[in-house]
Amino acid sequence: MRLRLLLLLALILVCSAVAIPRFSGAFFSTLSSVGVHASADTVTGFLNLYSQSTDPDGLRGYAVRRLSSPPVPAATGSDSGLAADMGGFPDQNKKYAFPRTFTLKTPSVLPYGVTQITVAVAFFPDAATGEQPLQKVTLAPLGNTGGAATIAMTAGQKVQCNVTVGEHKRFQLGTTYVADIRVTVTYVGGPAGYYVYDIPCAVTDAGA
Secondary structure, X not given: OHHHHHHHHHHHHHHHHHHHHHHHHHHHHHHHHHHHHHHOOOHHHOOEEEOHHHOOOOOOOOOEOEOOOOOOEOEEOEHHHOEEEEEEEOOOOXXXXXXXXXXXXXXXXXXXXXXXXXXXXXXXXXXXXXXXXXXXXXXXXXXXXXXXXXXXXXXXXXXEEEEEEEOOOOOOOXXXXXXXXXXXXXXXXXXXXXXXXXXXXXXXXXXX
């Protein structure tokens, strides 16, 4: 009888020792995989940027680079590779509007749990000189030349970015100034300042 009890106790201890590590390993593996998935999100999962040559819908009517011959769109590339060259401008205090410099489009399905995003634009001066060749940057529905600095977007929606160049007399002839247009995406419960595009925007002083 005593031998039988000892054998039963030994069997229980062996089973317990085997079961505990297996449960623990599976638990930590699950946490690890969830963490990796969360950190893999990128801004392209929420918003894409397009120029006329990369527009997946074949949309035309994008802003043209000033003084280009033959005329070419001011913006080229897409997403993080998007850039704009607004062309040459006379050395005087005037404004030049470039409606639909580029477009912004949300994917047909937003990431899980997100039904709407807020897109904001800001612009910064040329880093080398401190000069600001841009006067205004706005977001607006397609075909709208106005707009605002922020816009709410849902899945499958497309809007345009309108840029206004402001030339100044103090600009140096032949100098190219490169401003930075920053597009930021936020959503309820999401991180602030994490999903960002930075678009270089060149403006050249071409004289009178």
